[in-house]
Amino acid sequence: MNQVPLIHILFLSTALFFVGMYGLLTRRNLITMLMSVELILNSVNINFVAFNRYLYADRLDGVFFSLFIVAIAAAEAAVAIAIIINLYRNFKSIDVEAADEMKF
């Protein structure tokens, strides 16, 4: 059967990327921003796997790198939660606009 054209998958990952970025830049809740970051990382994952399957079908480099990304994303999520907890302790809120003390 015919494969799905690569460009469709790339559209999907680009759309996910920009949705994630929109969420990162717009949402006020820190947890939701964290979710958006995860979305960005996962969109990059899709990109890697897609290129691996379509360009280098006999190798697994892309997939391996995706595993790396998953692991690092997990670690980074842990660190991010720690930062959020510290921010909450300082500002008593998980609204990112509450932490604007470094303004002019």
Added chain:
Amino acid sequence: MPNSVYIVLIPLLPLAGFVVLGLFGRRFFSRSAGLLGTGVVLVSAVLAVWVAWRYLGAGWTDGHFGQYVPVRWNWLTFSPGISIEMSIILDPISVMMIFVVTFISLMVHIYSLGYMKGEPRYATYYSFLNLFTFSMLGLVLAGNIFETYIFWELVGCSSFLLIGYYFDRPSAVRAANKAFIVTRFADLGFLIGILILSFHAETLDFRTLIERLTQPGPLLTGIMTASFLGISLLSWGLVLVFMGGAGKSAMFPLHIWLPDAMEGPTPVSALIHAATMVVAGVYLVARLYPVYMYPVTDASQVVLYVGALSALLAAVIACTQTDIKRVLAYSTMSQIGYMMFALGTVHYSGEAATLGYTAAMFHLFTHAFFKALLFLCAGVIIHRVHSNEMTAMGGLRRALPLTHVCFLIACLAISGIPPFAGFFSKEDILLAAWNANKPVYYIGLFTSGLTAFYMFRLYFSVFWGRPMVGSGDHGAGGDHGAGGHHGAGGRHEAGGHHREAPFTMKLPLVILALGAVFAGWVPFSRLVTYDGVPQAGHGIGVFSIAPVTVALIGIAIAAYLYRVVSDRPKRAAVAFRGVYQFAYHKFYIDEVYSFITKKVIFNLIGRPAAWVDRNIVDGLMNFLAAVTARIAVGIKGLQSGKVQDYALYFFVGIAGLAIIFIYIYT
């Protein structure tokens, strides 16, 4: 010729005195400042007498007194031709002037030992006096016209410091400002004149300048043909230089500062505003005399008429004034007017062409003696009566016998009665005027009658008449309006009322009185002439009948009106009502100046200039600052402290860079 080290010491010793007393006077010399200052001037005076003795005794070359330049030091070179070279020039007038300046300064220093004793700022006073002596000596010894200008300004500065010595009195501060501003304004003319003359003659040195502006040559033709508003630049230059001299010498219309300058201590008035500084203008014109003499310019006419007018005007005003120092101030202005118009009599006559030069210098010499004597006597009188006003004085001839005799001698000298000093010099001046310009001669004659009248008016009012009640007690004195009296008057308990004056105040009176008697016998015309060649002197002769008669008439009128207290003066004043009022208010010249400065200059020039400065210049700067501030506020908003905004900028930057790189590499 005298060793040049000793000549340089003459001005430099008072400078050292000024520096030492100025820096350390208050701490170390607060009692002995007077002795130090006086000692320094004494040494200078001795050196000056020695220089004069050597020069006049041995300065002959080819049968005339030549100009001799012992010291020369190049300070600033603008171009190969024009340089400011500090040099000392010795010729008859400079030698005479250093003698006069150091001698009168010495007398004033000695007098101040008694007069200013107990003053809190005693050392400062002596340091200023020494500064003045240094500046004046530098002025008369200067061989370069710019050097003269430098010392000219220094003299003005010393005068300012000394007039405003009692700086807690607003009238003194105002007077000092007025003196400085008026003379500074005149010095503007002086500077422009210097620039014009030196630019065309391409030199600043006096000898070269005079040579180039009097010998026919390309430079002289150049300056004479160049003209501005129809008058040749040579005339402009000379008239502007004379303007500087007129300001310093209180010639009409730049005389307004001199009467107000009497706010200073009386010894200061004696030194600066009678004998030395105010004759600086006369000295300057005498220095440039060969150029003023050159027949084509009208500058000497200006000198002549301004001098004559000042002499007459001042004499008329002096007849109505009641403050003793103001009368003497106007008398000074009048006598300097005589000297000036004597210098201006050059244009007309033939072989007696330069008699005016000798006569002016002779009168300068004798005037220094009797005018300083008059002021110092006035100091004794003021100290006694605690007031400057003639109405508070009377019958003092028993209380102040020595002062009485000295004052009388000085009055006889200034009125031109033989054999006192003023007679010989005034006769020479009138002779020069007679040869040159008859109307000016008649003005001079009438003015000498007025001089005798107002001086003896002063004399009789002070020493004759009814003794005032206040001459024996510590009354508050008549501190009328512009009179004011010196701050050292609080020394009653020093026994000053039982004794006429301390020895240090009497000694200069005696010495100056001897000078006023005998100075006229100096064979001046053999020593001081403009080209150094001796001329024959004039003794008492037919020509002197008119001046002496006019003077005696003046004295007689003054005696009739003032010897006995009566209402004759009041009736005379009423009879001449219009002229009297005009003269009493000094011809309203001060009011005219006040009008011009306030209504015209301030309103038409000052206010618009201030408006432009505040609104346009400052406004431009404020506008720039406001724009910068607005932009800054705008940029400031970028740093909002919000992480998401920073992330947005980060991303926009990345996107921009990516686009640029893609654009570049495809």
